[in-house]
Amino acid sequence: MGKIDPSEITPEHVYLNRRQLIKGMGALAAASFLAACSGDRERGASPLSSATPATGPAATPDPLEDTLTPYDDVTGFVNFYEFSLSKTEAAELAEDFRTSPWEVEVGGLVHSPRTFTLEEILAYQQQERIYRMRCVEGWSMVIPWTGFPLSRLLEAVDPTSEARFVRFETLYDPEQMPGQKTSVLDWPYVEGLRLDEAMHDLTILATGLYGKQLPPQNGAPVRLVAPWKYGFKSLKSIVKIDLTADMPVSTWVTAAPSRYGFYANVNPNLSPPIASQPTERVIGTGRQRETELFNGYGEAVAHLYAGMDLEQNF
Ligand code: MTE
Numbered sequence: 001m002g003k004i005d006p007s008e009i010t011p012e013h014v015y016l017n018r019r020q021l022i023k024g025m026g027a028l029a030a031a032s033f034l035a036a037c038s039g040d041r042e043r044g045a046s047p048l049s050s051a052t053p054a055t056g057p058a059a060t061p062d063p064l065e066d067t068l069t070p071y072d073d074v075t076g077f078v079n080f081y082e083f084s085l086s087k088t089e090a091a092e093l094a095e096d097f098r099t100s101p102w103e104v105e106v107g108g109l110v111h112s113p114r115t116f117t118l119e120e121i122l123a124y125q126q127q128e129r130i131y132r133m134r135c136v137e138g139w140s141m142v143i144p145w146t147g148f149p150l151s152r153l154l155e156a157v158d159p160t161s162e163a164r165f166v167r168f169e170t171l172y173d174p175e176q177m178p179g180q181k182t183s184v185l186d187w188p189y190v191e192g193l194r195l196d197e198a199m200h201d202l203t204i205l206a207t208g209l210y211g212k213q214l215p216p217q218n219g220a221p222v223r224l225v226a227p228w229k230y231g232f233k234s235l236k237s238i239v240k241i242d243l244t245a246d247m248p249v250s251t252w253v254t255a256a257p258s259r260y261g262f263y264a265n266v267n268p269n270l271s272p273p274i275a276s277q278p279t280e281r282v283i284g285t286g287r288q289r290e291t292e293l294f295n296g297y298g299e300a301v302a303h304l305y306a307g308m309d310l311e312q313n314f
Contacts, residue, residue, distance in 0.1 A: 066132065069141035071210050073284045078217045079135065080236060081185055082170065082177035090179075090217060097176055097216035099237070104222060106153065108242035109163035114156065118221050122207060124148040129204055131227035133234070134266045134295045136275040141283045145225055146208030151199045159195065159243045166198040167191075167248035168224060169240035185251050191235040192248030192262065193226065194304075202227055202300055205238070228297040230264045230275065261314035265305070266295035274314045 076091050083090040083097075100118055107113035126146050134140045154166070172188035174180040180187045197203060206225045207214055214220040219236025226233050232252050242248075252260040259273050268291040270276040279288045294301050305313070 066142045067285075068130070068144060069282075069284050074141060074143055074209060075215045075218060077283060079137075079231065080179075080217055080219070082179045082187070082189065082237075083217070084179055085184065093178065094215075094217035097220070097237075099214075099216055099220040102221045102239075104238055104241060106157045106241045108167070108244055109160045110243050111158040111160060112156070116153070121153075121205070121222055124152055126207060127204075128211070129202075129206075129225070131202075131225060132295055133225075133227065133231050134280055134291060135231040136260075136264075136277075138277045138280055139283050140280045140289075140291075144210055145204065145206040146211065146214075147204035147206035147225065149201055150203045150205050150224070151201065153205065153241075154195075154198060154243075157243075162245050163243035164195050165244045165247055166193050166195060167240075167242045167244050168193075168235050168238055169242075170235050171237045171239045186254050189235055189251050190248060191224065191233050191250045192244075193233070194247075195243070196304055197226065197301075200226075200301065200304065202297060228265060228294040228301045230266055232260070233264050263305075263310075263313050265293075265301075265310065265314075266291060267293055267310055267314065269293065270311060270314055276314075 077087045078091050078094075079087060080090040080094055083093040102118040103115050104121060105113075105115045126148055128144055128146055130142065130144045132140055132142050150166075168191045170189040171177070172180060174187075193203065203224070203226045206219070206223050207221060209215070209218060214223065219234075219238075222238050223236040224234045224238065233250075247262055250260075250262060252264075253262055259275050261274070264275075267276050268278040276291075278291055280291045281287070282289055292298070
């Protein structure tokens with residue numbers, strides 16, 4: 001589950017139709033922006049929760065074969081609030097973002113804290129991983145990432161027996177990231193995983209997509225990808241990783257605790273106001289598909305949550 005044959009290339013006529021859909025979504029992003037500026041944090045978070053399809057053919061849920069989302073859509077329709085709440089503007093503003101030199105400081109409850117240079121990160125054997133990504137805004141993509149298991153990096157710093165969680169931080173640099181001059185979120189962007197989630201083989205640090213270097217707007221030079229969780233867990237442009245005993249407080253939990261939980265596992269069965277929807281719009285196709293528990297990766301990850309109430313731990 002979750003693996004897509006790279007030979008499933010999107011035909012050009014389908015691709016061109018997708019471009020029309022994406023253009024329409026620019027207006028949707030602008031509407032979301034206004035909601036985010038309303039000053040109400042819970043409602044202000046709505047770009048991550050309430051988007052409904054604005055354009056495209058009438059959407060009837062049906063099983064949809066996974067095909068790769070076209071490169072232009074993956075790189076042109078992004079969420080990177082450090083730059084802008086508008087998906088297309090964020091992609092433009094991130095263009096000149098300096099992603100080299102870069103360092104990732106890894107510490108906390110570890111025996112061998114270490115600062116990795118970008119070159120050291122890229123020296124880990126990179127693999128292609130084709131994953132679905134489901135955003136809580138109700139859309140999804142299928143992205144061919146290049147990266148390596150986060151577990152490799154964590155093993156190198158040797159977590160102590162007290163370590164139970166991993167806390168991640170995105171770069172804080174308001175001079176380069178104009179969105180950080182606003183208070184739409186608490187900066188820097190913080191996310192977290194339980195240590196066993198972080199060590200799971202599906203969890204990667206991505207350094208590229210479509211066989212190319214990761215574009216700045218997609219979180220260059222290194223970002224997290226945990227495909228069974230909502231996209232907001234997969235934070236971009238990571239500079240700091242800490243092993244902790246306590247559950248980290250993540251940015252979205254701070255912004256809207258009733259809506260976003262620490263686990264953020266994709267789950268179509270939760271009731272409002274928790275962020276979840278039974279279906280998702282597949283970017284570029286104009287179609288809806290049913291959202292699957294754990295984004296379809298249940299076979300690989302459900303055991304991590306055995307005995308846990310997913311309503312309580314959303
Ligand atoms: N990481 C940071 N630092 N800032 C962000 O605004 N947006 C998140 C996540 N990582 C975000 C982030 C959200 S909401 C999603 S859906 C994904 O990135 C989107 O990844 P993409 O833009 O590469 O598709």
